Amino acid sequence: MARVAIVTGGTRGIGEAISLALQEQGVLVAANYGGNDAKARAFSERTGIKSYKWDVSDYDACQKGVELVEAELGPVDIVVNNAGITRDGTILKMSYQDWKDVIDTNLGGCFNMAKATFPGMRARQWGRIVNIGSINGQAGQYGQVNYAAAKSGIHGFTKALAQEGAKAGVTVNAIAPGYIDTEMVAAVPQDVLAKIVAKVPVGRLGMAQEIARGVAFLCAEDAGFVTGSTLSINGGQHMY
Numbered sequence: 001m002a003r004v005a006i007v008t009g010g011t012r013g014i015g016e017a018i019s020l021a022l023q024e025q026g027v028l029v030a031a032n033y034g035g036n037d038a039k040a041r042a043f044s045e046r047t048g049i050k051s052y053k054w055d056v057s058d059y060d061a062c063q064k065g066v067e068l069v070e071a072e073l074g075p076v077d078i079v080v081n082n083a084g085i086t087r088d089g090t091i092l093k094m095s096y097q098d099w100k101d102v103i104d105t106n107l108g109g110c111f112n113m114a115k116a117t118f119p120g121m122r123a124r125q126w127g128r129i130v131n132i133g134s135i136n137g138q139a140g141q142y143g144q145v146n147y148a149a150a151k152s153g154i155h156g157f158t159k160a161l162a163q164e165g166a167k168a169g170v171t172v173n174a175i176a177p178g179y180i181d182t183e184m185v186a187a188v189p190q191d192v193l194a195k196i197v198a199k200v201p202v203g204r205l206g207m208a209q210e211i212a213r214g215v216a217f218l219c220a221e222d223a224g225f226v227t228g229s230t231l232s233i234n235g236g237q238h239m240y
């Protein structure tokens with residue numbers, strides 16, 4: 001029987017590439033999204049992958065969302081915590097809400113999804129959890145105390161949960177992407193982006209498919225000895 005995966009934020013950007021890479025690997029994928037119905041509908045029509053709307057920052061919504069996926073597709077073996085947002089600004093300008101929204105979505109979403117799926121994986125003695133962190137969680141970034149804290153938290157969360165899953169066949173890993181050519185990065189002003197690209201040794205933005213390739217590896221049947229690791233995919237921008 002095919003493995004079942006949930007990819008949060010799986011209908012566009014990096015998440016779309018991850019959904020497709022897992023599908024190509026023979027996995028039955030459920031792509032979660034937060035609010036953009038039009039993109040989700042177009043994605044599902046294009047790929048045949050079912051999309052499911054719920055807010056990953058909402059604990060109860062994650063429980064219910066996972067229940068629905070399990071009823072329709074079967075027990076969840078793989079979770080890719082990819083949903084993420086930015087609310088950038090220096091701390092002088094950042095509101096409490098900007099802080100809370102980013103922490104609750106980017107980091108809280110990982111907790112909520114793990115609470116809904118980890119017990120089942122553990123009981124069935126097989127699971128894969130991949131959390132999408134960021135180079136900015138490793139190195140920090142001006143104007144992103146909320147995002148850097150959430151992503152840095154993801155790296156700690158990954159190493160702690162990996163220890164809890166290890167004896168039960170559940171691996172937990174993170175990927176720390178550098179700057180990838182998606183709508184999130186398109187929102188960065190052109191002059192700022194040019195300065196960022198100038199610091200990437202490979203000399204370009206990354207592609208969503210390059211992150212998806214790493215996720216597909218970490219979710220594979222034969223990746224069971226890889227756990228608690230953070231895979232940097234950043235064009236050499238930050239060698240950690």
Ligand SMILES: NC(=O)c1ccc[n+]([C@@H]2O[C@H](COP(=O)([O-])OP(=O)(O)OC[C@H]3O[C@@H](n4cnc5c(N)ncnc54)[C@H](OP(=O)(O)O)[C@@H]3O)[C@@H](O)[C@H]2O)c1
Pocket residue numbers: 008009010011012013014015032033034035036037039054055056057081082083084085105132133134135176177178179180181182183184185
């Ligand atoms: N792009 C980069 O350069 C880069 C670099 C490092 C790390 N990352 C990380 O990689 C991940 C994907 O980034 P991206 O650039 O592909 O982002 P994106 O294009 O903005 O897509 C974000 C996805 O997350 C979903 N989402 C946002 N908030 C949600 C919520 N509360 N509940 C459920 N889904 C939610 C969105 O759903 P809707 O479509 O419904 O809005 C969308 O599918 C993020 O975690 C990001 O922090 C990105």
